[in-house]
Amino acid sequence: MTGKVYLVGSGPGDPELMTVKARRLVDEADVVLHDKLPGPEILESIPEERREDVGKRAGGEWTPQEYTNRRLVELAEEGKTVVRLKGGDPFVFGRGGEEAEHLAANEIPFEYVPGITSAVAGPGVAGIPVTHRDHTSSVSFVTGHEDPTKEESAIDWHALADTGGTLVVLMGVGKLPMYTEELRSAGMPPETPVALVERATWPDQRVATGTLETIVDVRDEEGIDPPAITVIGGVAASRGRVEAFLQNGRNENER
Incomplete structure (x- = not known):
């Protein structure tokens, strides 16, 4: 059978x-x-x-x-x-x-x-809600690793910049310089908060934060590697307001 x-x-x-x-x-x-x-x-x-x-x-x-x-x-x-x-x-x-x-x-x-899905849980365990009534009522999930056989990207970063909502990029650490530049070129403010959550909920979970303008340097300085989630938008700043009180069983393992 x-x-x-x-x-x-x-x-x-x-x-x-x-x-x-x-x-x-x-x-x-x-x-x-x-x-x-x-x-x-x-x-x-x-x-x-x-x-x-x-x-x-x-x-x-x-x-x-x-x-x-x-x-x-x-x-x-x-x-x-x-x-x-x-x-x-x-x-x-x-x-x-x-x-x-x-x-x-x-x-x-x-x-x-x-x-x-890590697209929601990854930011969440780092203290970042992907939606928040004070910041956004929409969220877009995007892959940072498209099919390499495609002749051109199917992702319209300029359109995503215009949505005004949260962007969550999966598998996007390597191409971070590309799409942060695309978003800035599309008019997204360079001071937009950005967070990188590496190995969310794993024993060696790490979180790094910056802005659309600084996050590439932060990634390099902190040595953030895949797998990691990128969160772009006002909600990424929420972590700073709750971090001291965040208890999820994995937070103590962050470096």
Whole structure:
């Protein structure tokens, strides 16, 4: 009999922020194909003989998506229960939609299991709400790492600058100089608050803050590396007003 694939979101990294269903499926699966973004404690909780690393690192080693797609089908056709474990939510810049289509095309049963997206949880654990009635009533989620085969970017940074809402950029540390310049050129004030949240909810979580004009220098001085979330807009300044009282179980690990 054909097995089943579960496209599972692990949340931002803290094992206590996994859903009950996600934890159960990971524990019961025959094989867990994971990327690099589930937190280290989550990955270490899975026996090595039951997990396969099919992740990608910015500028480093990576597994072709075609291989991952093929492997999901192969394992399911062997009758195995497979968890495709992703950081955050599989359908928020996680390529879960592509994998779902591939499974359907190969007549493999699958189920989507939502996870807490780092686009919201990452800023939140740093004391930054992505919406706030005093600052913004809208939020835009943007990828900082588009498909490299595209002839041109599909992101209109000038239009985003005109929205006046919060911008949350995922996987955008490397291209930070590009899009901060684009936003300033589009008329976004250089003093607009910006925050970088590195490895949100992980044991080594770090947060760096600046402005649209200074954040690139801050990134370089602090050595902020992927994975990190960029938050642009008035809400990024909220952290300074709550930081001294913020208690979330991970705040003490910030440097």
